[in-house]
Amino acid sequence: MSAKTGSPGGAPLRQVRRAARIEAEAHIDVVIVGAGACGLTTALMLADAGIDCVLLERDAQPSGSTALSSGFIPAPGTRTQRDHGVTDDSPARFAADIQAKAHGRAAPALVRAYAEAIGPALDALAQRHGMDWVLLDGFLYPGHSRHRMHAMAQKTGAALMAGLQAAVEAAGIPVLTQAVVQTLWFDHDDRALGVAYRRPDGVTATLGCGALVLACNGFGGNPAMVRTWLPEMAEATFGGHVGNDGSAILWGEALGARLRDLGGYQGHGSWVTPQGALMSWAVMMEGGVQINAEGRRFHDETLGYSEAAVRVLAQPGGVAWNVFDTPLLALARSFPDFCDAEAAGALRRCETAQALAACIGCDPATLQATLEGLRSTAAQPDGRRFPRGLDAPYFAVKVTGALFHTQGGLDVGTDMRVLRAVDGAALPNLLAAGGAAGGVSGDAVWGYLSGNGLLSAVAGAYLAAATAAALVRQKDMT
Template sequence: MRVPVAIIGAGACGLTAALRLADAGIETVLIERDAAPSGSTALSSGFIPAAGSAAQLAAGIEDDAQRFAADIQAKAHGAAAPHLVAAYTGAAAAAVDNLARHGLAFEVLDGFLYPGHGARRMHTLPERTGAALVAALERAATGAGAYLLTRALARRLWADEDGRVSAVGCERPDGSMDVIGCDVLILACNGFGGNAAMVAEHLPAMREAVYGGHAGNDGSAIEWGAQLGAGLADLGGYQGHGSWATPQGALISWAVMMDGGVQINREGRRFHDETRGYSEAAVHVLAQPGGVAWNVFDGRTLALARGFPDFVAAEAGQALKTCADVAALAALIGCDADTLGRTLAHARPGAADAHGRRFERALGAPYHAVKVTGALFHTQGGLDIDAQCRVLDRTGRPLPNLLAAGGAARGVSGNDVSGYLSGNGLLSAVAGGHIAAATAAALLKRELA
């Protein structure tokens, strides 16, 4: 088989790229290791941040790419790659609008703002799950003519001495190898969250953490790029999550914290400002006794949380506990009731507390609680790329026909866990896939000229 464009990985990034290429009449094959597309996207909430989309405008939300970019850099303390921040925030609305034209019925998430966002810009399908997003993207891409090759584990790239990729070797379930030739290759496949050795080397704070990501994030994209002389960037950046229900192994939406909930450790004390972000919260939770905490919230927040399928699943798994009063909550946590009572009494409207958080309201009994730990979800560093998603070599020059986006490439979270703004992963995937497709089309046109 030989195609103009081969894409390794059929998550949000690969499917978005394949759809745009199919729209342009360019033959494309998606190489997917699993029996059906899933990856990090399917494990996410499926919320895509974009500023200036048709859905935002229809909802009367004032926002633009410049405001979005400023929010990203503020969260990353100015350490996010400026060229990618500008490229991704500038392309996100067009990418989402194009997906909408192919039948993805996006709406803008309402009711609360995720930490660091200055406007409501999370685009979600009615199902509010990453699995629904992947399924919709697959239908759109294959319906437009992209070819999806499943159960094909990419194992090897062939390239000439100039770094021009000519083929991909894919291992099939029976052990045979399919070789697919291509004029352009897009790496839309993975980060390295599932590679224990790489996590220990680059993300020591997550060495012992639960991994909540996809097994396919084994670092192979980085390995292939390195073999071709590619540069690497921001390997210390990642998305953690401080609200992973234990032992159920389910995500508890951070909307619980943003609506007034708090995190309490085994000593009955709060230990950070929960509104700063769920990514760095993973490190804070893991630093507590036993590496666990309790999400504590009230009835109003419970009603909000039940609007998220992940929470509903966790509740079905007996993650949710309800306590009539402080004494019962203290018994559940195993802490001193007086200490817990003082902690909750301080979580009230007024001046900023000792952690810098300002509360809009106090929590009221009965209390609801979920035991959580910190988890690693996906990495935010990888192959160095330019604003067109071309992979750069170690001197900063683009390789001839290798592109990367999503988990395979550096993102827009800087080089630390605290730089992750909610939605940065799907921003890099969807906006990056949209841009990579345009770059691939331009490279093909140049080859034919």
């Protein structure tokens, strides 16, 4: 018996099949579907616990949304944070920040679990696997009350992936690339038996397991699912990985799993166009502004870059200009993604306000009034206050709003086991983490707190590995 599901948006066929047992070429303790930050971290934590696992990755080279991101992970109470003199942060404070951004609509138990797990997870990756974290302590990202954003020294998602891949290789953990998982096998009691995956030569192989972890990300790359669940982003640029085809949700629906927060997502209001890169929102937080084609500001930029995506898309032509000055240019150039965009020709230098108006294509008088308003000590109509105005020369980068990462997915308990739709009970040995699982951003774009995506990936991986290890040991004892 099988339950098949596919996507009219072009996702490969996904199916769930039932049997009392399966004939598999091999059996391993834990199979992990997806080798992004979530899958790689799960594998490293399992290796630390002495549990054998294998990673199945659809691409020739693991990357996923992580490699396209800035690679920043928020965490309280880490050794790195303390070394930088931040001693008054805590999981409780972090959890409060998450819920404040989500207006209290994030899953409370999962918020607490992630806030408590992420610090130990980053410390474990540093101490046991050589991940040398730095703390971004020059500014606060929207919604964070403390400096807690961790990154590799290069400040890129690609560097984060490279560090995790090197650690997995050093630990001797097998990674099968170009292995497209299509079928999940379960017995009639909903216990995962294994998976079937297709290789580049078209041959399908079957792998048995004691526990199965879905770390295969969200559905932002599936146009049909985006139109259904995120209609306001149906025509937006997708800045994530094309492999985010909704596989976990499709399998979950076929299995009868419960879904959660499918309206939640990470947008980004600073997607450089036409070059296609993320520009750091740090520039906005430190005094930069977004100006539309009419020469006006149109929102409080400090509220967050996720909801800014919708604001930017609502402007004439669906674009805006990030405008800043020389001190902020120096800040922007401290981020490699911006340097790449600048090298690709995204940065415009304007010696005067009139030249900036010509660059934007707006009325010079309207723009001049906008720039003069930044020097007022009073709050702007949208509530934002500026510590200073912007001084010539002005710098401008054309941006649009983009969909980067969906935040809804399979509903999971705090042990990361997938929950049934019919009664909310946990499935015996199917786990989901990272983008495959419902996150902690609630069900709307404005609920995304900076770093929530990698928080879910790494904290979820840490918790999933602990649960999978316990399930394997329990099975070995029976």
